[in-house]
Amino acid sequence: MAEKSKVAFYWCASCGGCEEAMVDLAEDILQVVEKAEFVLWPVAMDFKREDVENLKDEEILVTFINGAVRTSEQEEMVRLLRKKSKILIAFGACAYTGGVPGLANCYSREEILNFYYKSGDTVFNPEDKKPTPHFIEGNFAFEIPEFYGRVYAVDQVVDVDYYIPGCAPTRKVVKNAIDALFSSQLPQKGSILGASSKSLCNECPLNETKPEKIYVKKFKRVDKTQPEPDKCLLIQGYPCLGPVTRGGCEALCVKANYPCTGCFGPLDDVKDYGAKAVSFLASIIDSNDEKEIEKIIDEGLSNPLAIVYRYSLPKSLIFDTKIKKNGG
């Protein structure tokens, strides 16, 4: 058999769910291992940064990066892996559009550090210590990565070849994506691997119960009321983002009676997922009266940013800028 292709799997600001998604491949991972040799996978194997540095440029065939970029170390690693890899893939919602950590872009670095090291209810920090990139304790000088003022999606830091969406990507999506990668014909650069190009509603089992027009008088929340099974969640008043979200997950959440929150990101040609979600959610409100519309929004969608931008704030049009090299 020919020499195995080198593969790296790295995590940045993420929860670890994407690593889990890789392990979830179960016996399918054997196919991957057959064709690939891992050169970096911090969560599962013991490789060091030096091991990557010692590789030749573009020696790694594919690097999967999950998680958003939030610290200087993550930025360095992403840049290093970009240099050493032929193909770099943003794996999962955080790497693709910023993900849940991206919601922190609404707060300044000082506010975040203050909350977690000072004012938070469960914080006990009498010496008022805060992480600083360089500090000296006794005879030792320490260096820790710098905490950036905002969160970046991976393609705001380096060039990304393909994206695998999902929080976390489902087993089927990962498998489709890997099959596409090891096939003889690579997809076009910048494409979304493994997922569908149609909206989630298209594959949703409740789609049959969806009427042509949807009107909602009152938005409901799943933590307050129980949705009826087997009936489109939108007509019941739950803000399900299926119509504006890329399909491919086989409506996992909807099957579990939970409205889609949009982790697969925007459909083709949509530049700003949240804006599209605003457009869609607002247009199904069943009222023409300003006061009544305001009431419906304020009661049912009291935290609209977290609903429409749950996974994509850093990639929203306003925030979508590339990282400035070597300090802002």
Added chain:
Amino acid sequence: MNNNNNKFEPKILGIFCNWCTYLAADLAGVSRMDYPANIRIVRTMCSGRVDPQFIFWGFKNGADGILIGGCHPGDCHYIEGNYKTLRRYLLLKRVLKEIGINEKRLRLEWISASEGEKLQRVVREFTEEIRSLGPITEDRAFKLNLIEHKK
């Protein structure tokens, strides 16, 4: 940006519907009513065509304020396009506020084809309001994410 002699001249984007507000601007023009030249007008067939993406795109690209103009409720050429605008506008304002952009920078007005004077008044008022708010880069979202994102 916009900083001649320390006097801030706001850039305002007007997105007007073809059947009412755009005609009002035409009327204001032929009637020689003057209004601030800060506004740059784009015509859409209906205010319902205004995708929230346009608004974000405008703010990102330097608009200090955005004025959407549509037909009065009940007068929409396409029957209910302006109601959709109203709903989107109300939700969008809340999202803008949370993102950290002063929601006063976005304004929706119903101006019919015969209301040249209203157009003049609204544009004047809005320009003054935006002038007092200052450049959009002063807003929290821009400071946090585009200016001071890395120290």
